[in-house]
Amino acid sequence: MDPSLLLMLSDLLHLQNHLDPTTSLLSHSHTTSSSSSSLSSSSxxxxxxxxxxxxxxxxxxxxxxxxxxxxxxxxxxxxxxxxxxxxxxxxxxxxxxxxxxxxxxxxxxxxxxxxxxxxxxxxxxxxxxxxxxxxxxxxxxxxxxxxxxxxxxxxxxxxxxxxxxxxxxxxxxxxxxxxxxxxxxxxxxxxxxxxxxxPDFVKIPSGQRLLQVINSFKDLTSLPNVSGAIHGSPVRLSRLPSLNPSEFGDPPSVLLQAIADHRHIFWDVCVKAPGGSDNASHLRDSLLYHRLTSSDILRDSVVTVRGHHVRPYIVGDSSYPLLSCLLTPFSSNSTGTPAQNSFDAALARGRAAVEHAVGLLKGRWRILQNLNVGLNHAPQTIVACCVLHNICQIAGEPEPELFKDPKETVVPPLPTVRPLESEKSFYYFGESLRQAMADDLQERQQRLLSR
Incomplete structure (x- = not known):
């Protein structure tokens, strides 16, 4: 057999193992209408x-x-x-x-x-x-x-x-x-x-793949157990919906919630809110939120940081609630302590992965720059483009020029999202966990400087 063909097949198997090495039962969820739905099938x-x-x-x-x-x-x-x-x-x-x-x-x-x-x-x-x-x-x-x-x-x-x-x-x-x-x-x-x-191309990481994602994010951010980054991005509509137009913002849009890994591959997407909604409400109304807070997903690879047991978590900006499974910055304008500011900078490096992924998504599938389908078909069109994006990323297709949404280029300081009554236990644990990780990060950085 041609050696180049053997090498190609070897690389192919390596790629499959990176995407889904365990071939175990994986969970995947997405929403494409006003009510949430989930897709689950065996790998x-x-x-x-x-x-x-x-x-x-x-x-x-x-x-x-x-x-x-x-x-x-x-x-x-x-x-x-x-x-x-x-x-x-x-x-x-x-x-x-x-x-x-x-x-x-x-x-x-x-x-x-x-x-x-x-x-x-x-x-x-x-x-x-x-x-x-x-x-x-x-x-x-x-x-x-x-x-x-x-x-x-x-x-x-x-x-x-x-x-x-x-x-x-x-x-x-x-x-x-x-x-x-x-x-x-x-x-x-x-x-x-x-x-x-x-279900085949948008999968929540688990097993060996989760460990690979965590290790790559650690190289990127110096933070342990980061499993993904979340971002809310408006997808502009070409025409204003006739029903409740004020809910869709100016310009009119629907909201895409996406979580991506270090390779700019989405592992969860949700589209079920008009553009005038806030990211926190959109998250709380998604199936992902309930799976995160119930520990239904991301249960492997628990580590200890200064006495705190840390399960895999995602990172987001201050438009999201602080939870033990979702860490956000101390501040959006570097007004914290040196340790807190270092933590925020590390968190921003992780968040950049999903922002980059969304830029690639809209750069390659340009219909998302001004979506011209009926409102009833908008969610499935956006999710379909996310699936195609993952297929292109996994197959190694050349990356297009990033699309910069004018609405997202200048973001004012975000107010802290207040926790709901049902979230307070997650909030208090997330608060102490975030401070412990900030102190641990500063200590490690100081040790490196002293060598």
Whole structure:
């Protein structure tokens, strides 16, 4: 067997072990409507199968076909590579079914770099990942009554998600399909992504993967047992909802709550609040909150810090309540003691991971910059984009330019969130735990300076 193929398969198995090494029963939850819902299933081989297909397709295309054809063409015609690239760019303007079919029939004869650059430009991800994603979704497509082929349906939706929002009539005309069919196809594909694929690609870490996340965050922040960072980000709506418009803020938006790890991969997302809501209320209304406070998740790897037993926790800014499972800064303007300010700076480094992840999400799936779907379909569209984001991050797709939301660029000092009566025990323990960790961090930093 080709040594490069063996190396590829070895790297693939390492990637699967990093994503879900224990293959144990994992929990995952998300919300895409006014009422919360959870998805739970046993860990499956689906992610491994996904990346096996993607990697083999990529290997075949880039290591076998392109190299052989390029080697031959270099001996006979030095302009072949240019011709192949030209073929790629000439097909980018034809987004109809006939144009898509014409491109698909020649896809493996194209130079792999030009092919994947074109595919990312048109659909937000490379062709091998597109093909594997199609294999995941095809059984569900075949049970639908869409009058267009599954691969074209997926291409149409990915094209809509990865480009700046346009009017539905313009998008439909671009693909030569009726506007009603465009809406139906978008709704079906995003619903499948947000439900059927969510359990495979958005997973709360546990076991060995949780330890890997904790160790990576410790390298990043110097804080023990950080398992993720939480962030609330508004997703702007293209039009103001007619029902209770004041609840959606100015400009109108819905609120995305996301938790990410050090690799900018989301392990929980929730969309169930209008943009005028605050992060604390959104969290308290989510399934994640109840799973955190009941110790249903993140139960492994308890450590001791100055006599305090510390289970894995997440970090957030001051817009979230201080809890034993969610640590927030002492202040938002560095007015604490030196130990507290050092702790806050370390916490900020952890929070940057999820802020970066959200910037990548909106940079790659640009429909989220000004969402132009009906309000009833907005949550599932956002969650679908989060699933696609994770697929791209895990597959190693090139990261796009970060999107900076103007509403989030300047954040005034945040007031401290008051604990609810039911949270007071979590708050008091979190308060003493935070101070112990700040003192411990300062002591370790002083020891390093004294060496």
């Amino acid at each position: 499956s081989a689906a992610p491994l199968l996904f990346f096996t297909i993607a990697s083999v397709l990529s290997y075949v295309s880039s290591s076998l076909l392109p190299h052989r054809s390029t080697s031959h063409s270099n001996r006979t015609n030095p302009t072949t590579t240019t011709t192949t690239t030209t073929l790629s760019t000439t097909t980018t303007t034809d987004h109809t079914l006939s144009g898509f079919r014409s491109l698909s029939s020649r896809i493996w004869s194209m130079d792999s770099l030009a092919r994947d650059a074109h595919w990312r430009s048109s659909y937000g991800l490379s062709y091998p990942v597109f093909a594997s994603l199609l294999d995941h979704l095809k059984p569900h497509f075949l049970r639908s009554d869409l009058p267009i082929p599954p691969d074209f349906a997926l291409a149409v939706v990915l094209s809509r998600l990865s480009h700046p929002p346009s009017r539905r009539s313009v998008l439909a005309s671009r693909h030569s399909i009726p506007p009603s069919l465009l809406s139906k196809t978008t709704n079906m594909v995003t619903r499948l992504l947000a439900t059927k694929l969510y």
